[in-house]
Every structure is written in C-alpha cells, then in structure tokens.
Amino acid sequence: MNKELYAFITGKHHHIWRKDYCGPDAAAWKKAGLTPRERMADRFVKLCEQEDPCLLPGQKLAFIRTVKNLPDVLTEEEWTDIRAKHHIHELGYLSNLSPDYATVMGTGLLKAKETADPCTAKEIDALIGLAARYREAALKAGDTAMADVLAHVPAYGARTFREALQMLRILHWSVWAEGEYHNTLGRFDLYMKPYFERDIQAGTLTREEAYELICDFFLDCNIDSDLYPGIQQGDNGQSMMLGGIDKDGNSVYSDLSVLCLRASGEIRLIDPKINLRVSKDTPLEVFKEGSRLTAAGLGFPQYSNDDIVIPGLEKLGYAHEDAVNYAVAACWEFIIPRTGADIANIGALSFPKVIDKAFKKITFCETMEDFWAEVEAVIKAELDEMTAAIGDVWFIPAPFMDLLADSEDISRGGRYNNFGFHGTGVACAADALAAVEKYLFTEKLRTAEEYLAAVENDYREDTELLSLLRNRAPKMGQNTGAPEKWAKKLLHTFASLLEGRKNCRGGCYRAGTGTAMYYLWHSDELGASPDGRRKGEPLGTNYSASLFSKLDGPVSIVDSFTSPDLTETVNGGPLTLEFQQKMFDAPDGVDKVAHLVRYFIRKGGHQLQLNAVSRDTLLDAQEHPEKYPHLIVRVWGWSAYFVELDKCYQDQVLRRQEYVL
Amino acid sequence: MTNVIFHTGVIFDIKEFALHDGPGVRTTVFFKGCPLRCVWCHNPEGLSPKLQLMTKESSCKKCGSCAVSCSHEECQPFGRCIYACPDALISVCGREMTCDELFDRLMKDAGFLRESEGGITFSGGEPLMQPEFLAKMLDRLREADIHTAIETCGYARPEIFREIAGKTDLVIMDLKLADEELHRKYTGVSNRWILENAAWLKESGKAHIFRTPLIPGITDTEENLAAIKAIIGDSEHELLPYNELAGAKYPMLGETYRYDQMKGSVL
Numbered sequence: 013m014n015k016e017l018y019a020f021i022t023g024k025h026h027h028i029w030r031k032d033y034c035g036p037d038a039a040a041w042k043k044a045g046l047t048p049r050e051r052m053a054d055r056f057v058k059l060c061e062q063e064d065p066c067l068l069p070g071q072k073l074a075f076i077r078t079v080k081n082l083p084d085v086l087t088e089e090e091w092t093d094i095r096a097k098h099h100i101h102e103l104g105y106l107s108n109l110s111p112d113y114a115t116v117m118g119t120g121l122l123k124a125k126e127t128a129d130p131c132t133a134k135e136i137d138a139l140i141g142l143a144a145r146y147r148e149a150a151l152k153a154g155d156t157a158m159a160d161v162l163a164h165v166p167a168y169g170a171r172t173f174r175e176a177l178q179m180l181r182i183l184h185w186s187v188w189a190e191g192e193y194h195n196t197l198g199r200f201d202l203y204m205k206p207y208f209e210r211d212i213q214a215g216t217l218t219r220e221e222a223y224e225l226i227c228d229f230f231l232d233c234n235i236d237s238d239l240y241p242g243i244q245q246g247d248n249g250q251s252m253m254l255g256g257i258d259k260d261g262n263s264v265y266s267d268l269s270v271l272c273l274r275a276s277g278e279i280r281l282i283d284p285k286i287n288l289r290v291s292k293d294t295p296l297e298v299f300k301e302g303s304r305l306t307a308a309g310l311g312f313p314q315y316s317n318d319d320i321v322i323p324g325l326e327k328l329g330y331a332h333e334d335a336v337n338y339a340v341a342a343c344w345e346f347i348i349p350r351t352g353a354d355i356a357n358i359g360a361l362s363f364p365k366v367i368d369k370a371f372k373k374i375t376f377c378e379t380m381e382d383f384w385a386e387v388e389a390v391i392k393a394e395l396d397e398m399t400a401a402i403g404d405v406w407f408i409p410a411p412f413m414d415l416l417a418d419s420e421d422i423s424r425g426g427r428y429n430n431f432g433f434h435g436t437g438v439a440c441a442a443d444a445l446a447a448v449e450k451y452l453f454t455e456k457l458r459t460a461e462e463y464l465a466a467v468e469n470d471y472r473e474d475t476e477l478l479s480l481l482r483n484r485a486p487k488m489g490q491n492t493g494a495p496e497k498w499a500k501k502l503l504h505t506f507a508s509l510l511e512g513r514k515n516c517r518g519g520c521y522r523a524g525t526g527t528a529m530y531y532l533w534h535s536d537e538l539g540a541s542p543d544g545r546r547k548g549e550p551l552g553t554n555y556s557a558s559l560f561s562k563l564d565g566p567v568s569i570v571d572s573f574t575s576p577d578l579t580e581t582v583n584g585g586p587l588t589l590e591f592q593q594k595m596f597d598a599p600d601g602v603d604k605v606a607h608l609v610r611y612f613i614r615k616g617g618h619q620l621q622l623n624a625v626s627r628d629t630l631l632d633a634q635e636h637p638e639k640y641p642h643l644i645v646r647v648w649g650w651s652a653y654f655v656e657l658d659k660c661y662q663d664q665v666l667r668r669q670e671y672v673l
Numbered sequence: 674m675t676n677v678i679f680h681t682g683v684i685f686d687i688k689e690f691a692l693h694d695g696p697g698v699r700t701t702v703f704f705k706g707c708p709l710r711c712v713w714c715h716n717p718e719g720l721s722p723k724l725q726l727m728t729k730e731s732s733c734k735k736c737g738s739c740a741v742s743c744s745h746e747e748c749q750p751f752g753r754c755i756y757a758c759p760d761a762l763i764s765v766c767g768r769e770m771t772c773d774e775l776f777d778r779l780m781k782d783a784g785f786l787r788e789s790e791g792g793i794t795f796s797g798g799e800p801l802m803q804p805e806f807l808a809k810m811l812d813r814l815r816e817a818d819i820h821t822a823i824e825t826c827g828y829a830r831p832e833i834f835r836e837i838a839g840k841t842d843l844v845i846m847d848l849k850l851a852d853e854e855l856h857r858k859y860t861g862v863s864n865r866w867i868l869e870n871a872a873w874l875k876e877s878g879k880a881h882i883f884r885t886p887l888i889p890g891i892t893d894t895e896e897n898l899a900a901i902k903a904i905i906g907d908s909e910h911e912l913l914p915y916n917e918l919a920g921a922k923y924p925m926l927g928e929t930y931r932y933d934q935m936k937g938s939v940l
Contacts (some may be wrong), residue, residue, distance in 0.1 A: 565690045596693055
C-alpha cells in the first residue's frame with residue numbers, strides 16, 4: 013500500500029481543500045421553474061464546475077470531493093407538499109442501489125451520452141469537463157501516466173485495469189456527487205476481472221502493480237466518506253461483493269478476489285466493506301483467505317451463501333440470471349446490480365413487540381396453540397399496518413444513476429421494485445415462546461395471570477421466574493430444539509404472510525432477519541419480555557442470540573440459527589459471531605475459523621458476520637478515545653471507527669463482548 | 674475418590690470451539706473437582722467437586738434478598754435462595770450429568786469436529802478425579818470414532834492414570850514444579866505420583882504433550898524449567914504464559930485469589 017497516501021487520508025489533510033457549495037439553491041431553482049430532474053442536473057453541473065482538482069500524494073486514481081455540502085433540490089414547502097402526497101423513504105434521494113458500472117466502463121461516457129436524456133447529457137459534459145481539469149492538474153504535477161489515463165476515461169471506454177479503476181472511481185464519485193447515497197460497489201471482482209486478466213496476460217501489468225492499484229482504490233473510498241449521509245459515521249454503504257458465480261454458473265472467485273481480500277486486510281480502514289459469496293462447494297482455501305481478513309479485526313468479510321440466497325431470490329420472482337448476480341446493499345440486504353430498484357430497508361417487523369402484544373392476551377389462551385394463534389394474528393395485523401402505510405413511493409429523479417441502471421428513470425422503478433422488511437429480535441421472541449410453552453403450558457409453574465403480572469412488573473415481584481428464565485430456560489443458540497422450533501415458525505409466518513402482497517410499485521415484499529438501527533429503537537419502546545429480558549435491555553443485533561443467554565459456543569449457535577428455512581428470509585440479516593482477537597494468534601486459529609464458516613454455509617445459513625474483538629481495548633478506547641482513532645468495530649451491517657460512534661452504540665458493541673466466544 | 678457414582682459426572686462447563694486443547698477444532702468438557710490447590714489457579718470453580726453458587730459480584734447491590742430461607746430443594750446446600758436475586762445474578766456452577774446425557778450433548782457437534790479433524794477434550798478441574806465416569810465417556814467416544822484428549826495434572830494413582838491413558842488418543846499433562854517441596858508449597862500436594870506418571874507416559878508410546886504454566890516467580894525459574902526439561906527429555910513441551918486475568922472469577926465464588934497476595938513475597 014502507498015503509505016504516504018494512507019497517512020494523508022487518515023490524517024485528514026485533504027480537509028483543508030474543502031469548501032462550501034456556492035450556487036443556486038432550491039428557492040432559485042423553483043423560481044426558475046426547473047423540474048426536480050433539471051435541478052438535480054443543474055446541481056451536479058454546478059458542483060463539477062466548483063470542484064478544485066486536487067491530487068493526493070502518490071495517488072494513482074484521481075477524483076476527490078472538495079465541495080463538501082449540497083443544497084437540497086426542493087424547498088421545505090415543496091417537501092411538505094410532496095410528503096402529503098407520497099411516501100418518502102428516508103431522505104427522499106435514491107439509496108442502497110447497486111449501480112451497473114461495467115457497461116459504461118466499457119463504452120465510455122460519450123457513447124452513453126448518445127442515448128441519454130438532456131439532463132443526463134448535461135451531467136456527462138460537466139463530468140468530462142472536470143476530468144479534463146484533473147488531467148491538466150496531473151500534467152502540471154508531472155504525472156503523465158495519470159494524465160494519459162484521464163485523456164481516455166471517462167469519455168471513452170476503459171482499455172486497461174488502471175483505466176477501468178479510474179473509470180469506476182469517477183462513476184462512483186458521480187452518484188455520490190449527484191446526491192444518491194449508500195452507493196454500493198457491487199461485484200467488483202466480476203466486472204474488473206476482464207481488465208485484470210487481459211493486462212496480466214499481456215504482460216502490461218504485474219500482480220504487484222495490480223495490488224497497488226487496488227489498495228489505492230480502496231484507500232480512495234475513505235477520502236470523502238465522512239461527507240456521505242448515514243445513521244452514524246461509517247454507515248455509508250460502500251459495500252463490495254466478491255466471489256459467487258456468474259450467469260453461466262462459473263465461479264467468479266479468482267486471483268483478483270484474493271488481492272482484494274488482502275488489500276482490505278492490509279489497509280484496515282472501514283471502506284470498502286467486503287462481502288464474500290460462497291457455497292457448499294467453495295474450497296476451504298477461500299474460507300481460509302476470508303478468515304485471514306477476519307483476523308484483521310474489521311468485521312470483514314461478511315459471507316453470504318449462494319445455495320440459500322439464489323433459490324430464495326428466485327422464490328420471490330427474480331429471474332435466474334438476476335438472482336445469480338446478487339450483491340448486497342449498504343449492509344446485507346440482497347439486491348441485484350443494474351436491474352434492482354428495491355427498497356430493501358423500508359420497514360421492520362419487531363418480533364419482541366409482536367410477542368408483547370400477543371402476551372397481553374395470554375390469560376385468554378387455554379393452550380399453546382391458542383397463544384400461537386394470537387401471535388400469528390398480531391404478525392398479520394402488524395404487516396397489514398406496515399404495508400398499508402407505504403403508499404405511492406416517490407424519489408427525487410437521478411439522471412446520472414439512470415445511466416447505470418436499465419431504466420429510463422430509475423427513481424420511478426426498475427425491473428425489480430420489491431420492498432424489504434427487517435425482522436428484529438427473532439431470538440428474543442423464539443425464546444419467549446419456548447418459555448411460555450415450557451413453564452406455563454407444560455410444567456404449569458405459573459398461571460397465565462401470574463406470568464403476565466411478572467412481565468408487566470418487570471419481574472420485580474417474581475425473581476424466581478426471572479432467575480429461571482435467565483439462567484435455566486432454553487435459548488436460541490443453545491441448540492436444544494425448543495426455541496428453534498418457534499424461530500422456524502416465526503420466520504416462516506413472517507414470510508408467508510407477506511407472500512402475495514403487492515406493493516405500490518407492483519413489486520413484492522421481502523422478509524429478512526436484519527435489525528439495522530431498529531435493535532436499539534425497538535428495545536426502547538418495549539417493556540420486559542416473557543423470555544426474561546428486562547425493560548430497557550437491548551435486543552441482539554441482526555440474527556443473533558439474546559444478549560444474556562449462556563451459550564456453549566459457536567457450533568451450537570450455528571446449528572441453532574441455521575435450523576429455520578432461510579431461503580424465506582433473503583432480505584438478509586446475518587448471524588453475528590464474535591471472537592476474541594487473541595484466538596487468531598493460535599497457530600491454526602485462522603484455519604479453524606475457516607472450518608466453522610464452511611460449516612455454517614453447509615448447514616444452510618444465509619449470511620454470516622464475524623468479528624474479532626478485544627473487550628479490554630474497547631473499554632480503554634471509551635476512556636481514551638484519542639489513543640484509538642482507527643479502532644474499527646462492526647456495528648450492524650457496517651464497520652465503523654469505535655470512537656466516532658455515539659455512546660449507546662459503543663455500549664451495545666461492548667455488551668456483545670461480554671458473551672464473546 | 675470423591676465421586677464414586679458410576680454413571681454421573683459433575684461438570685462445570687462445556688466450551689465449544691476450543692483452540693488450545695488438542696488438534697483441530699475441539700469441544701472441551703470441564704470436570705468439576707481437583708486434588709490440587711495451585712495458588713495461581715484461574716479456574717477456581719473447578720476446584721470443589723460440589724455444586725457452588727456463582728454471583729455476578731460486580732452488579733450485586735448487596736440487598737440481602739438471597740439470604741431468605743426457601744423451600745427449593747436445590748437451594749438447600751447453599752443456605753441461600755438461588756432464585757431470590759432481583760437481578761437474577763446468582764447461578765449454580767456445576768451440573769450433574771449422566772453418561773448418556775453428556776454423550777448425546779457431545780455428539781451434537783460430532784459432524785463438525787470430524788470435519789475439522791478435531792475432537793473432544795476432557796479438562797477441569799481434574800478429569801482423573803472422576804475416573805469411572807471419564808473411562809465410560811472415553812469408551813463411548815472411541816466407539817463413535819471421535820478423537821479424544823485429556824488435560825490432566827497427572828495427580829492420580831498410577832494404575833488409574835494408565836487405564837485412562839489407554840482409552841484416550843492424546844494425553845496433555847501438566848508438569849508444574851519439579852521440586853517436591855515447592856510442589857507441596859504451591860499446589861498443596863506432593864508430586865510423586867505426577868513424576869511417576871510422567872515417567873511412564875514418556876515411554877508409553879501414547880501421544881502426549883507436557884505443559885508448564887509460566888507463573889512468575891514460581892514455575893518460570895531457570896532451575897525449575899531445567900529440571901522439568903530433564904524429566905521429560907524429548908517429549909513435546911508447551912509453555913503457557915500466565916494469564917493476567919486469572920484471578921477474575923474468585924470474587925464470583927466469594928473467595929480471594931491467593932496468588933495476588935503472594936505475589937509480593939515471591940516476586
């Protein structure tokens with residue numbers, strides 16, 4: 013890696029070049045009578061014009077952001093009006109898409125412009141103009157190699173690996189500059205492979221040079237990321253998918269993938285967020301390479317299982333050639349590059365809330381079947397409410413993003429317009445159902461009235477039940493079979509009650525096991541739960557065991573969490589396993605983790621995240637943040653600098669460490 | 674022998690994915706009860722063969738709720754109610770398991786353990802303190818074609834040691850102190866059986882590893898390490914670094930960590 017560039021970026025020295033946007037704002041555009049699409053184009057053009065071409069030390073791929081903020085394209089008043097008529101998702105700008113960089117990378121922007129609409133064409137011109145100014149800057153700096161690259165891309169199609177990377181950098185920069193966010197990088201080792209192999213075979217690129225270029229590109233992903241919107245710093249959605257299969261079923265994983273995994277491990281920064289597609293047939297060596305990256309402590313790679321995800325997507329109606337091409341959105345939601353205009357995180361079903369509501373009627377239930385019927389009814393009612401609340405979704409148009417999609421106006425939808433719901437706290441709910449079945453209906457240790465009163469009083473008056481539930485009751489992750497039975501039913505019910513529902517864009521709804529930020533939000537609005545979780549205690553992140561469960565270790569956890577049919581929950585949401593950092597110091601620690609990951613995949617898990625952490629380090633970092641500016645932790649579907657997180661997220665990461673394996 | 678009941682054993686933990694207890698990925702079973710009282714022991718809950726109360730001391734508000742007398746049968750040995758804590762901080766350390774129960778539990782991981790060329794390790798406490806139960810478990814696992822290992826302090830009657838060694842695939846044995854007097858001083862027992870068993874093991878042809886925990890000022894002295902080297906000859910020898918957090922569990926059992934107090938005098 014280029015150490016000088018690394019030091020420059022992590023030292024944030026480029027921040028001195030940053031300046032405020034200066035130009036027309038929403039009021040001016042409104043006055044001029046511009047449509048939202050025209051405003052987006054105008055804003056992009058103005059931004060490009062104001063950008064100062066700046067080159068970082070030793071940088072081989074140009075383009076950074078110097079204009080740090082963009083004005084909204086709509087006025088407050090216009091937003092109020094639009095919100096009254098439409099469902100506005102998050103910020104109203106497109107997000108969480110996997111743009112198709114490959115096509116334009118091959119043809120160049122001038123060719124793409126021939127069929128582009130006037131707004132997109134304007135943006136192309138502005139971008140080519142900016143690239144020309146970067147070329148001048150490169151010449152001035154004496155960097156003729158970079159100038160040569162910029163003489164060709166982005167106007168014309170890339171011919172070499174370096175040109176392709178430069179093109180990718182510019183296209184990715186552009187969607188952020190246009191105003192879309194959580195812009196992912198998609199299947200990097202698939203679309204870069206032709207350039208890589210051609211250059212290597214031609215002898216014009218060595219493996220080492222390719223590695224250095226990849227490192228540069230990865231470093232570049234960290235230059236402007238603090239300007240990108242997210243819930244917390246780090247939640248910027250620059251995910252990258254490696255491995256998997258191509259449309260003909262051939263393995264994509266290659267030497268290029270290996271270089272990417274190694275580059276990520278050497279750079280140790282939070283972007284890009286590495287994902288790896290594997291299957292039951294993936295060689296153990298691939299898992300070992302992945303585990304070496306896990307040992308670096310970034311929370312990468314996140315694994316997803318082709319054997320589960322592809323059939324799961326097909327069940328939802330994705331065509332085979334699209335299903336095999338899946339990538340991930342910002343965190344873990346499976347999306348299709350180019351053709352997917354899904355909104356993968358449009359809402360969340362809180363399973364603990366479902367149990368909470370159903371449990372209020374426990375005194376009317378004579379059998380466990382009665383109680384389960386209540387639970388089913390609540391799930392249905394929640395889903396009815398959630399789906400009814402999403403009417404007529406509208407996004408601000410995105411002329412540049414249209415270039416990278418197969419839609420004339422991707423803001424209005426693409427080939428796939430499915431909406432995804434997270435499912436939070438499955439373990440908490442499954443544990444609760446198992447506890448109710450065991451202690452109320454089977455062993456009859458409490459009457460329904462007593463159990464209900466205990467939960468409503470936060471167990472203050474019934475410490476015996478509390479102790480039983482927390483210290484002895486079967487829990488998800490122990491693989492005793494009881495909670496697993498209910499987890500299966502909960503997830504199956506979630507998925508099947510969404511089946512057949514059409515969303516406002518004609519798409520379907522997808523069930524998932526992720527939590528995103530909901531794991532904190534949902535626990536805040538809940539009282540105690542029937543599994544012994546007390547009021548105010550957080551839920552586990554994603555598809556994970558309750559935080560207070562006593563577990564024997566990862567083998568039981570994997571067995572437990574792979575027992576449901578996860579092809580039904582391909583909105584995604586990983587099982588998270590945390591390991592002590594020092595475990596990787598064991599001579600064959602990496603190999604053993606590789607075996608465990610493969611076991612998870614072979615058992616039918618859909619997605620897996622592994623963290624290597626040291627609790628002592630985290631505690632010290634809370635005390636002395638200045639000592640740990642680059643300490644990275646996995647939060648939910650993304651990694652972040654620990655010291656930059658709000659305390660509630662830091663605490664949750666710490667709580668998880670109390671149960672590390 | 675403390676536990677003469679044939680078909681049940683007392684264990685205090687099962688830990689999956691143990692990486693330091695033999696080849697491959699292993700599940701380690703911790704037997705409760707140990708004849709030694711090493712001052713540096715980091716598993717104090719493994720010392721007594723009886724069930725014990727564990728309290729999460731750091732969160733305990735000392736409210737006294739647990740001091741009530743109750744009618745739960747399981748609470749009677751403790752003189753405290755394990756269910757009375759308003760924060761559920763009290764749990765029982767140790768559980769009796771039948772051979773069948775433990776076997777079935779361990780076999781759940783069998784597929785994975787075989788795949789990674791790992792197996793099951795019996796540790797403790799001291800597994801040889803429950804020899805009949807251990808022998809039965811080892812026989813059953815051998816029938817099931819699962820690789821086994823034991824981690825032992827070597828303090829057992831030689832005939833028991835040899836019988837168990839014959840039933841397992843790998844013996845991992847501690848050699849802490851070569852000098853008998855020092856051994857008595859820091860572990861509470863003579864090392865005569867241990868040295869006899871070590872001498873036999875070395876020549877037995879059984880796969881084995883000797884281990885010495887490096888306890889500052891006690892076992893890590895030049896004389897001791899040289900003497901141990903002389904005893905074991907060419908056998909594989911691992912030196913285990915001292916764990917700074919070794920004393921962490923003592924407060925949970927309401928006990929004090931003697932090594933902390935001794936440190937001043939030995940270092």
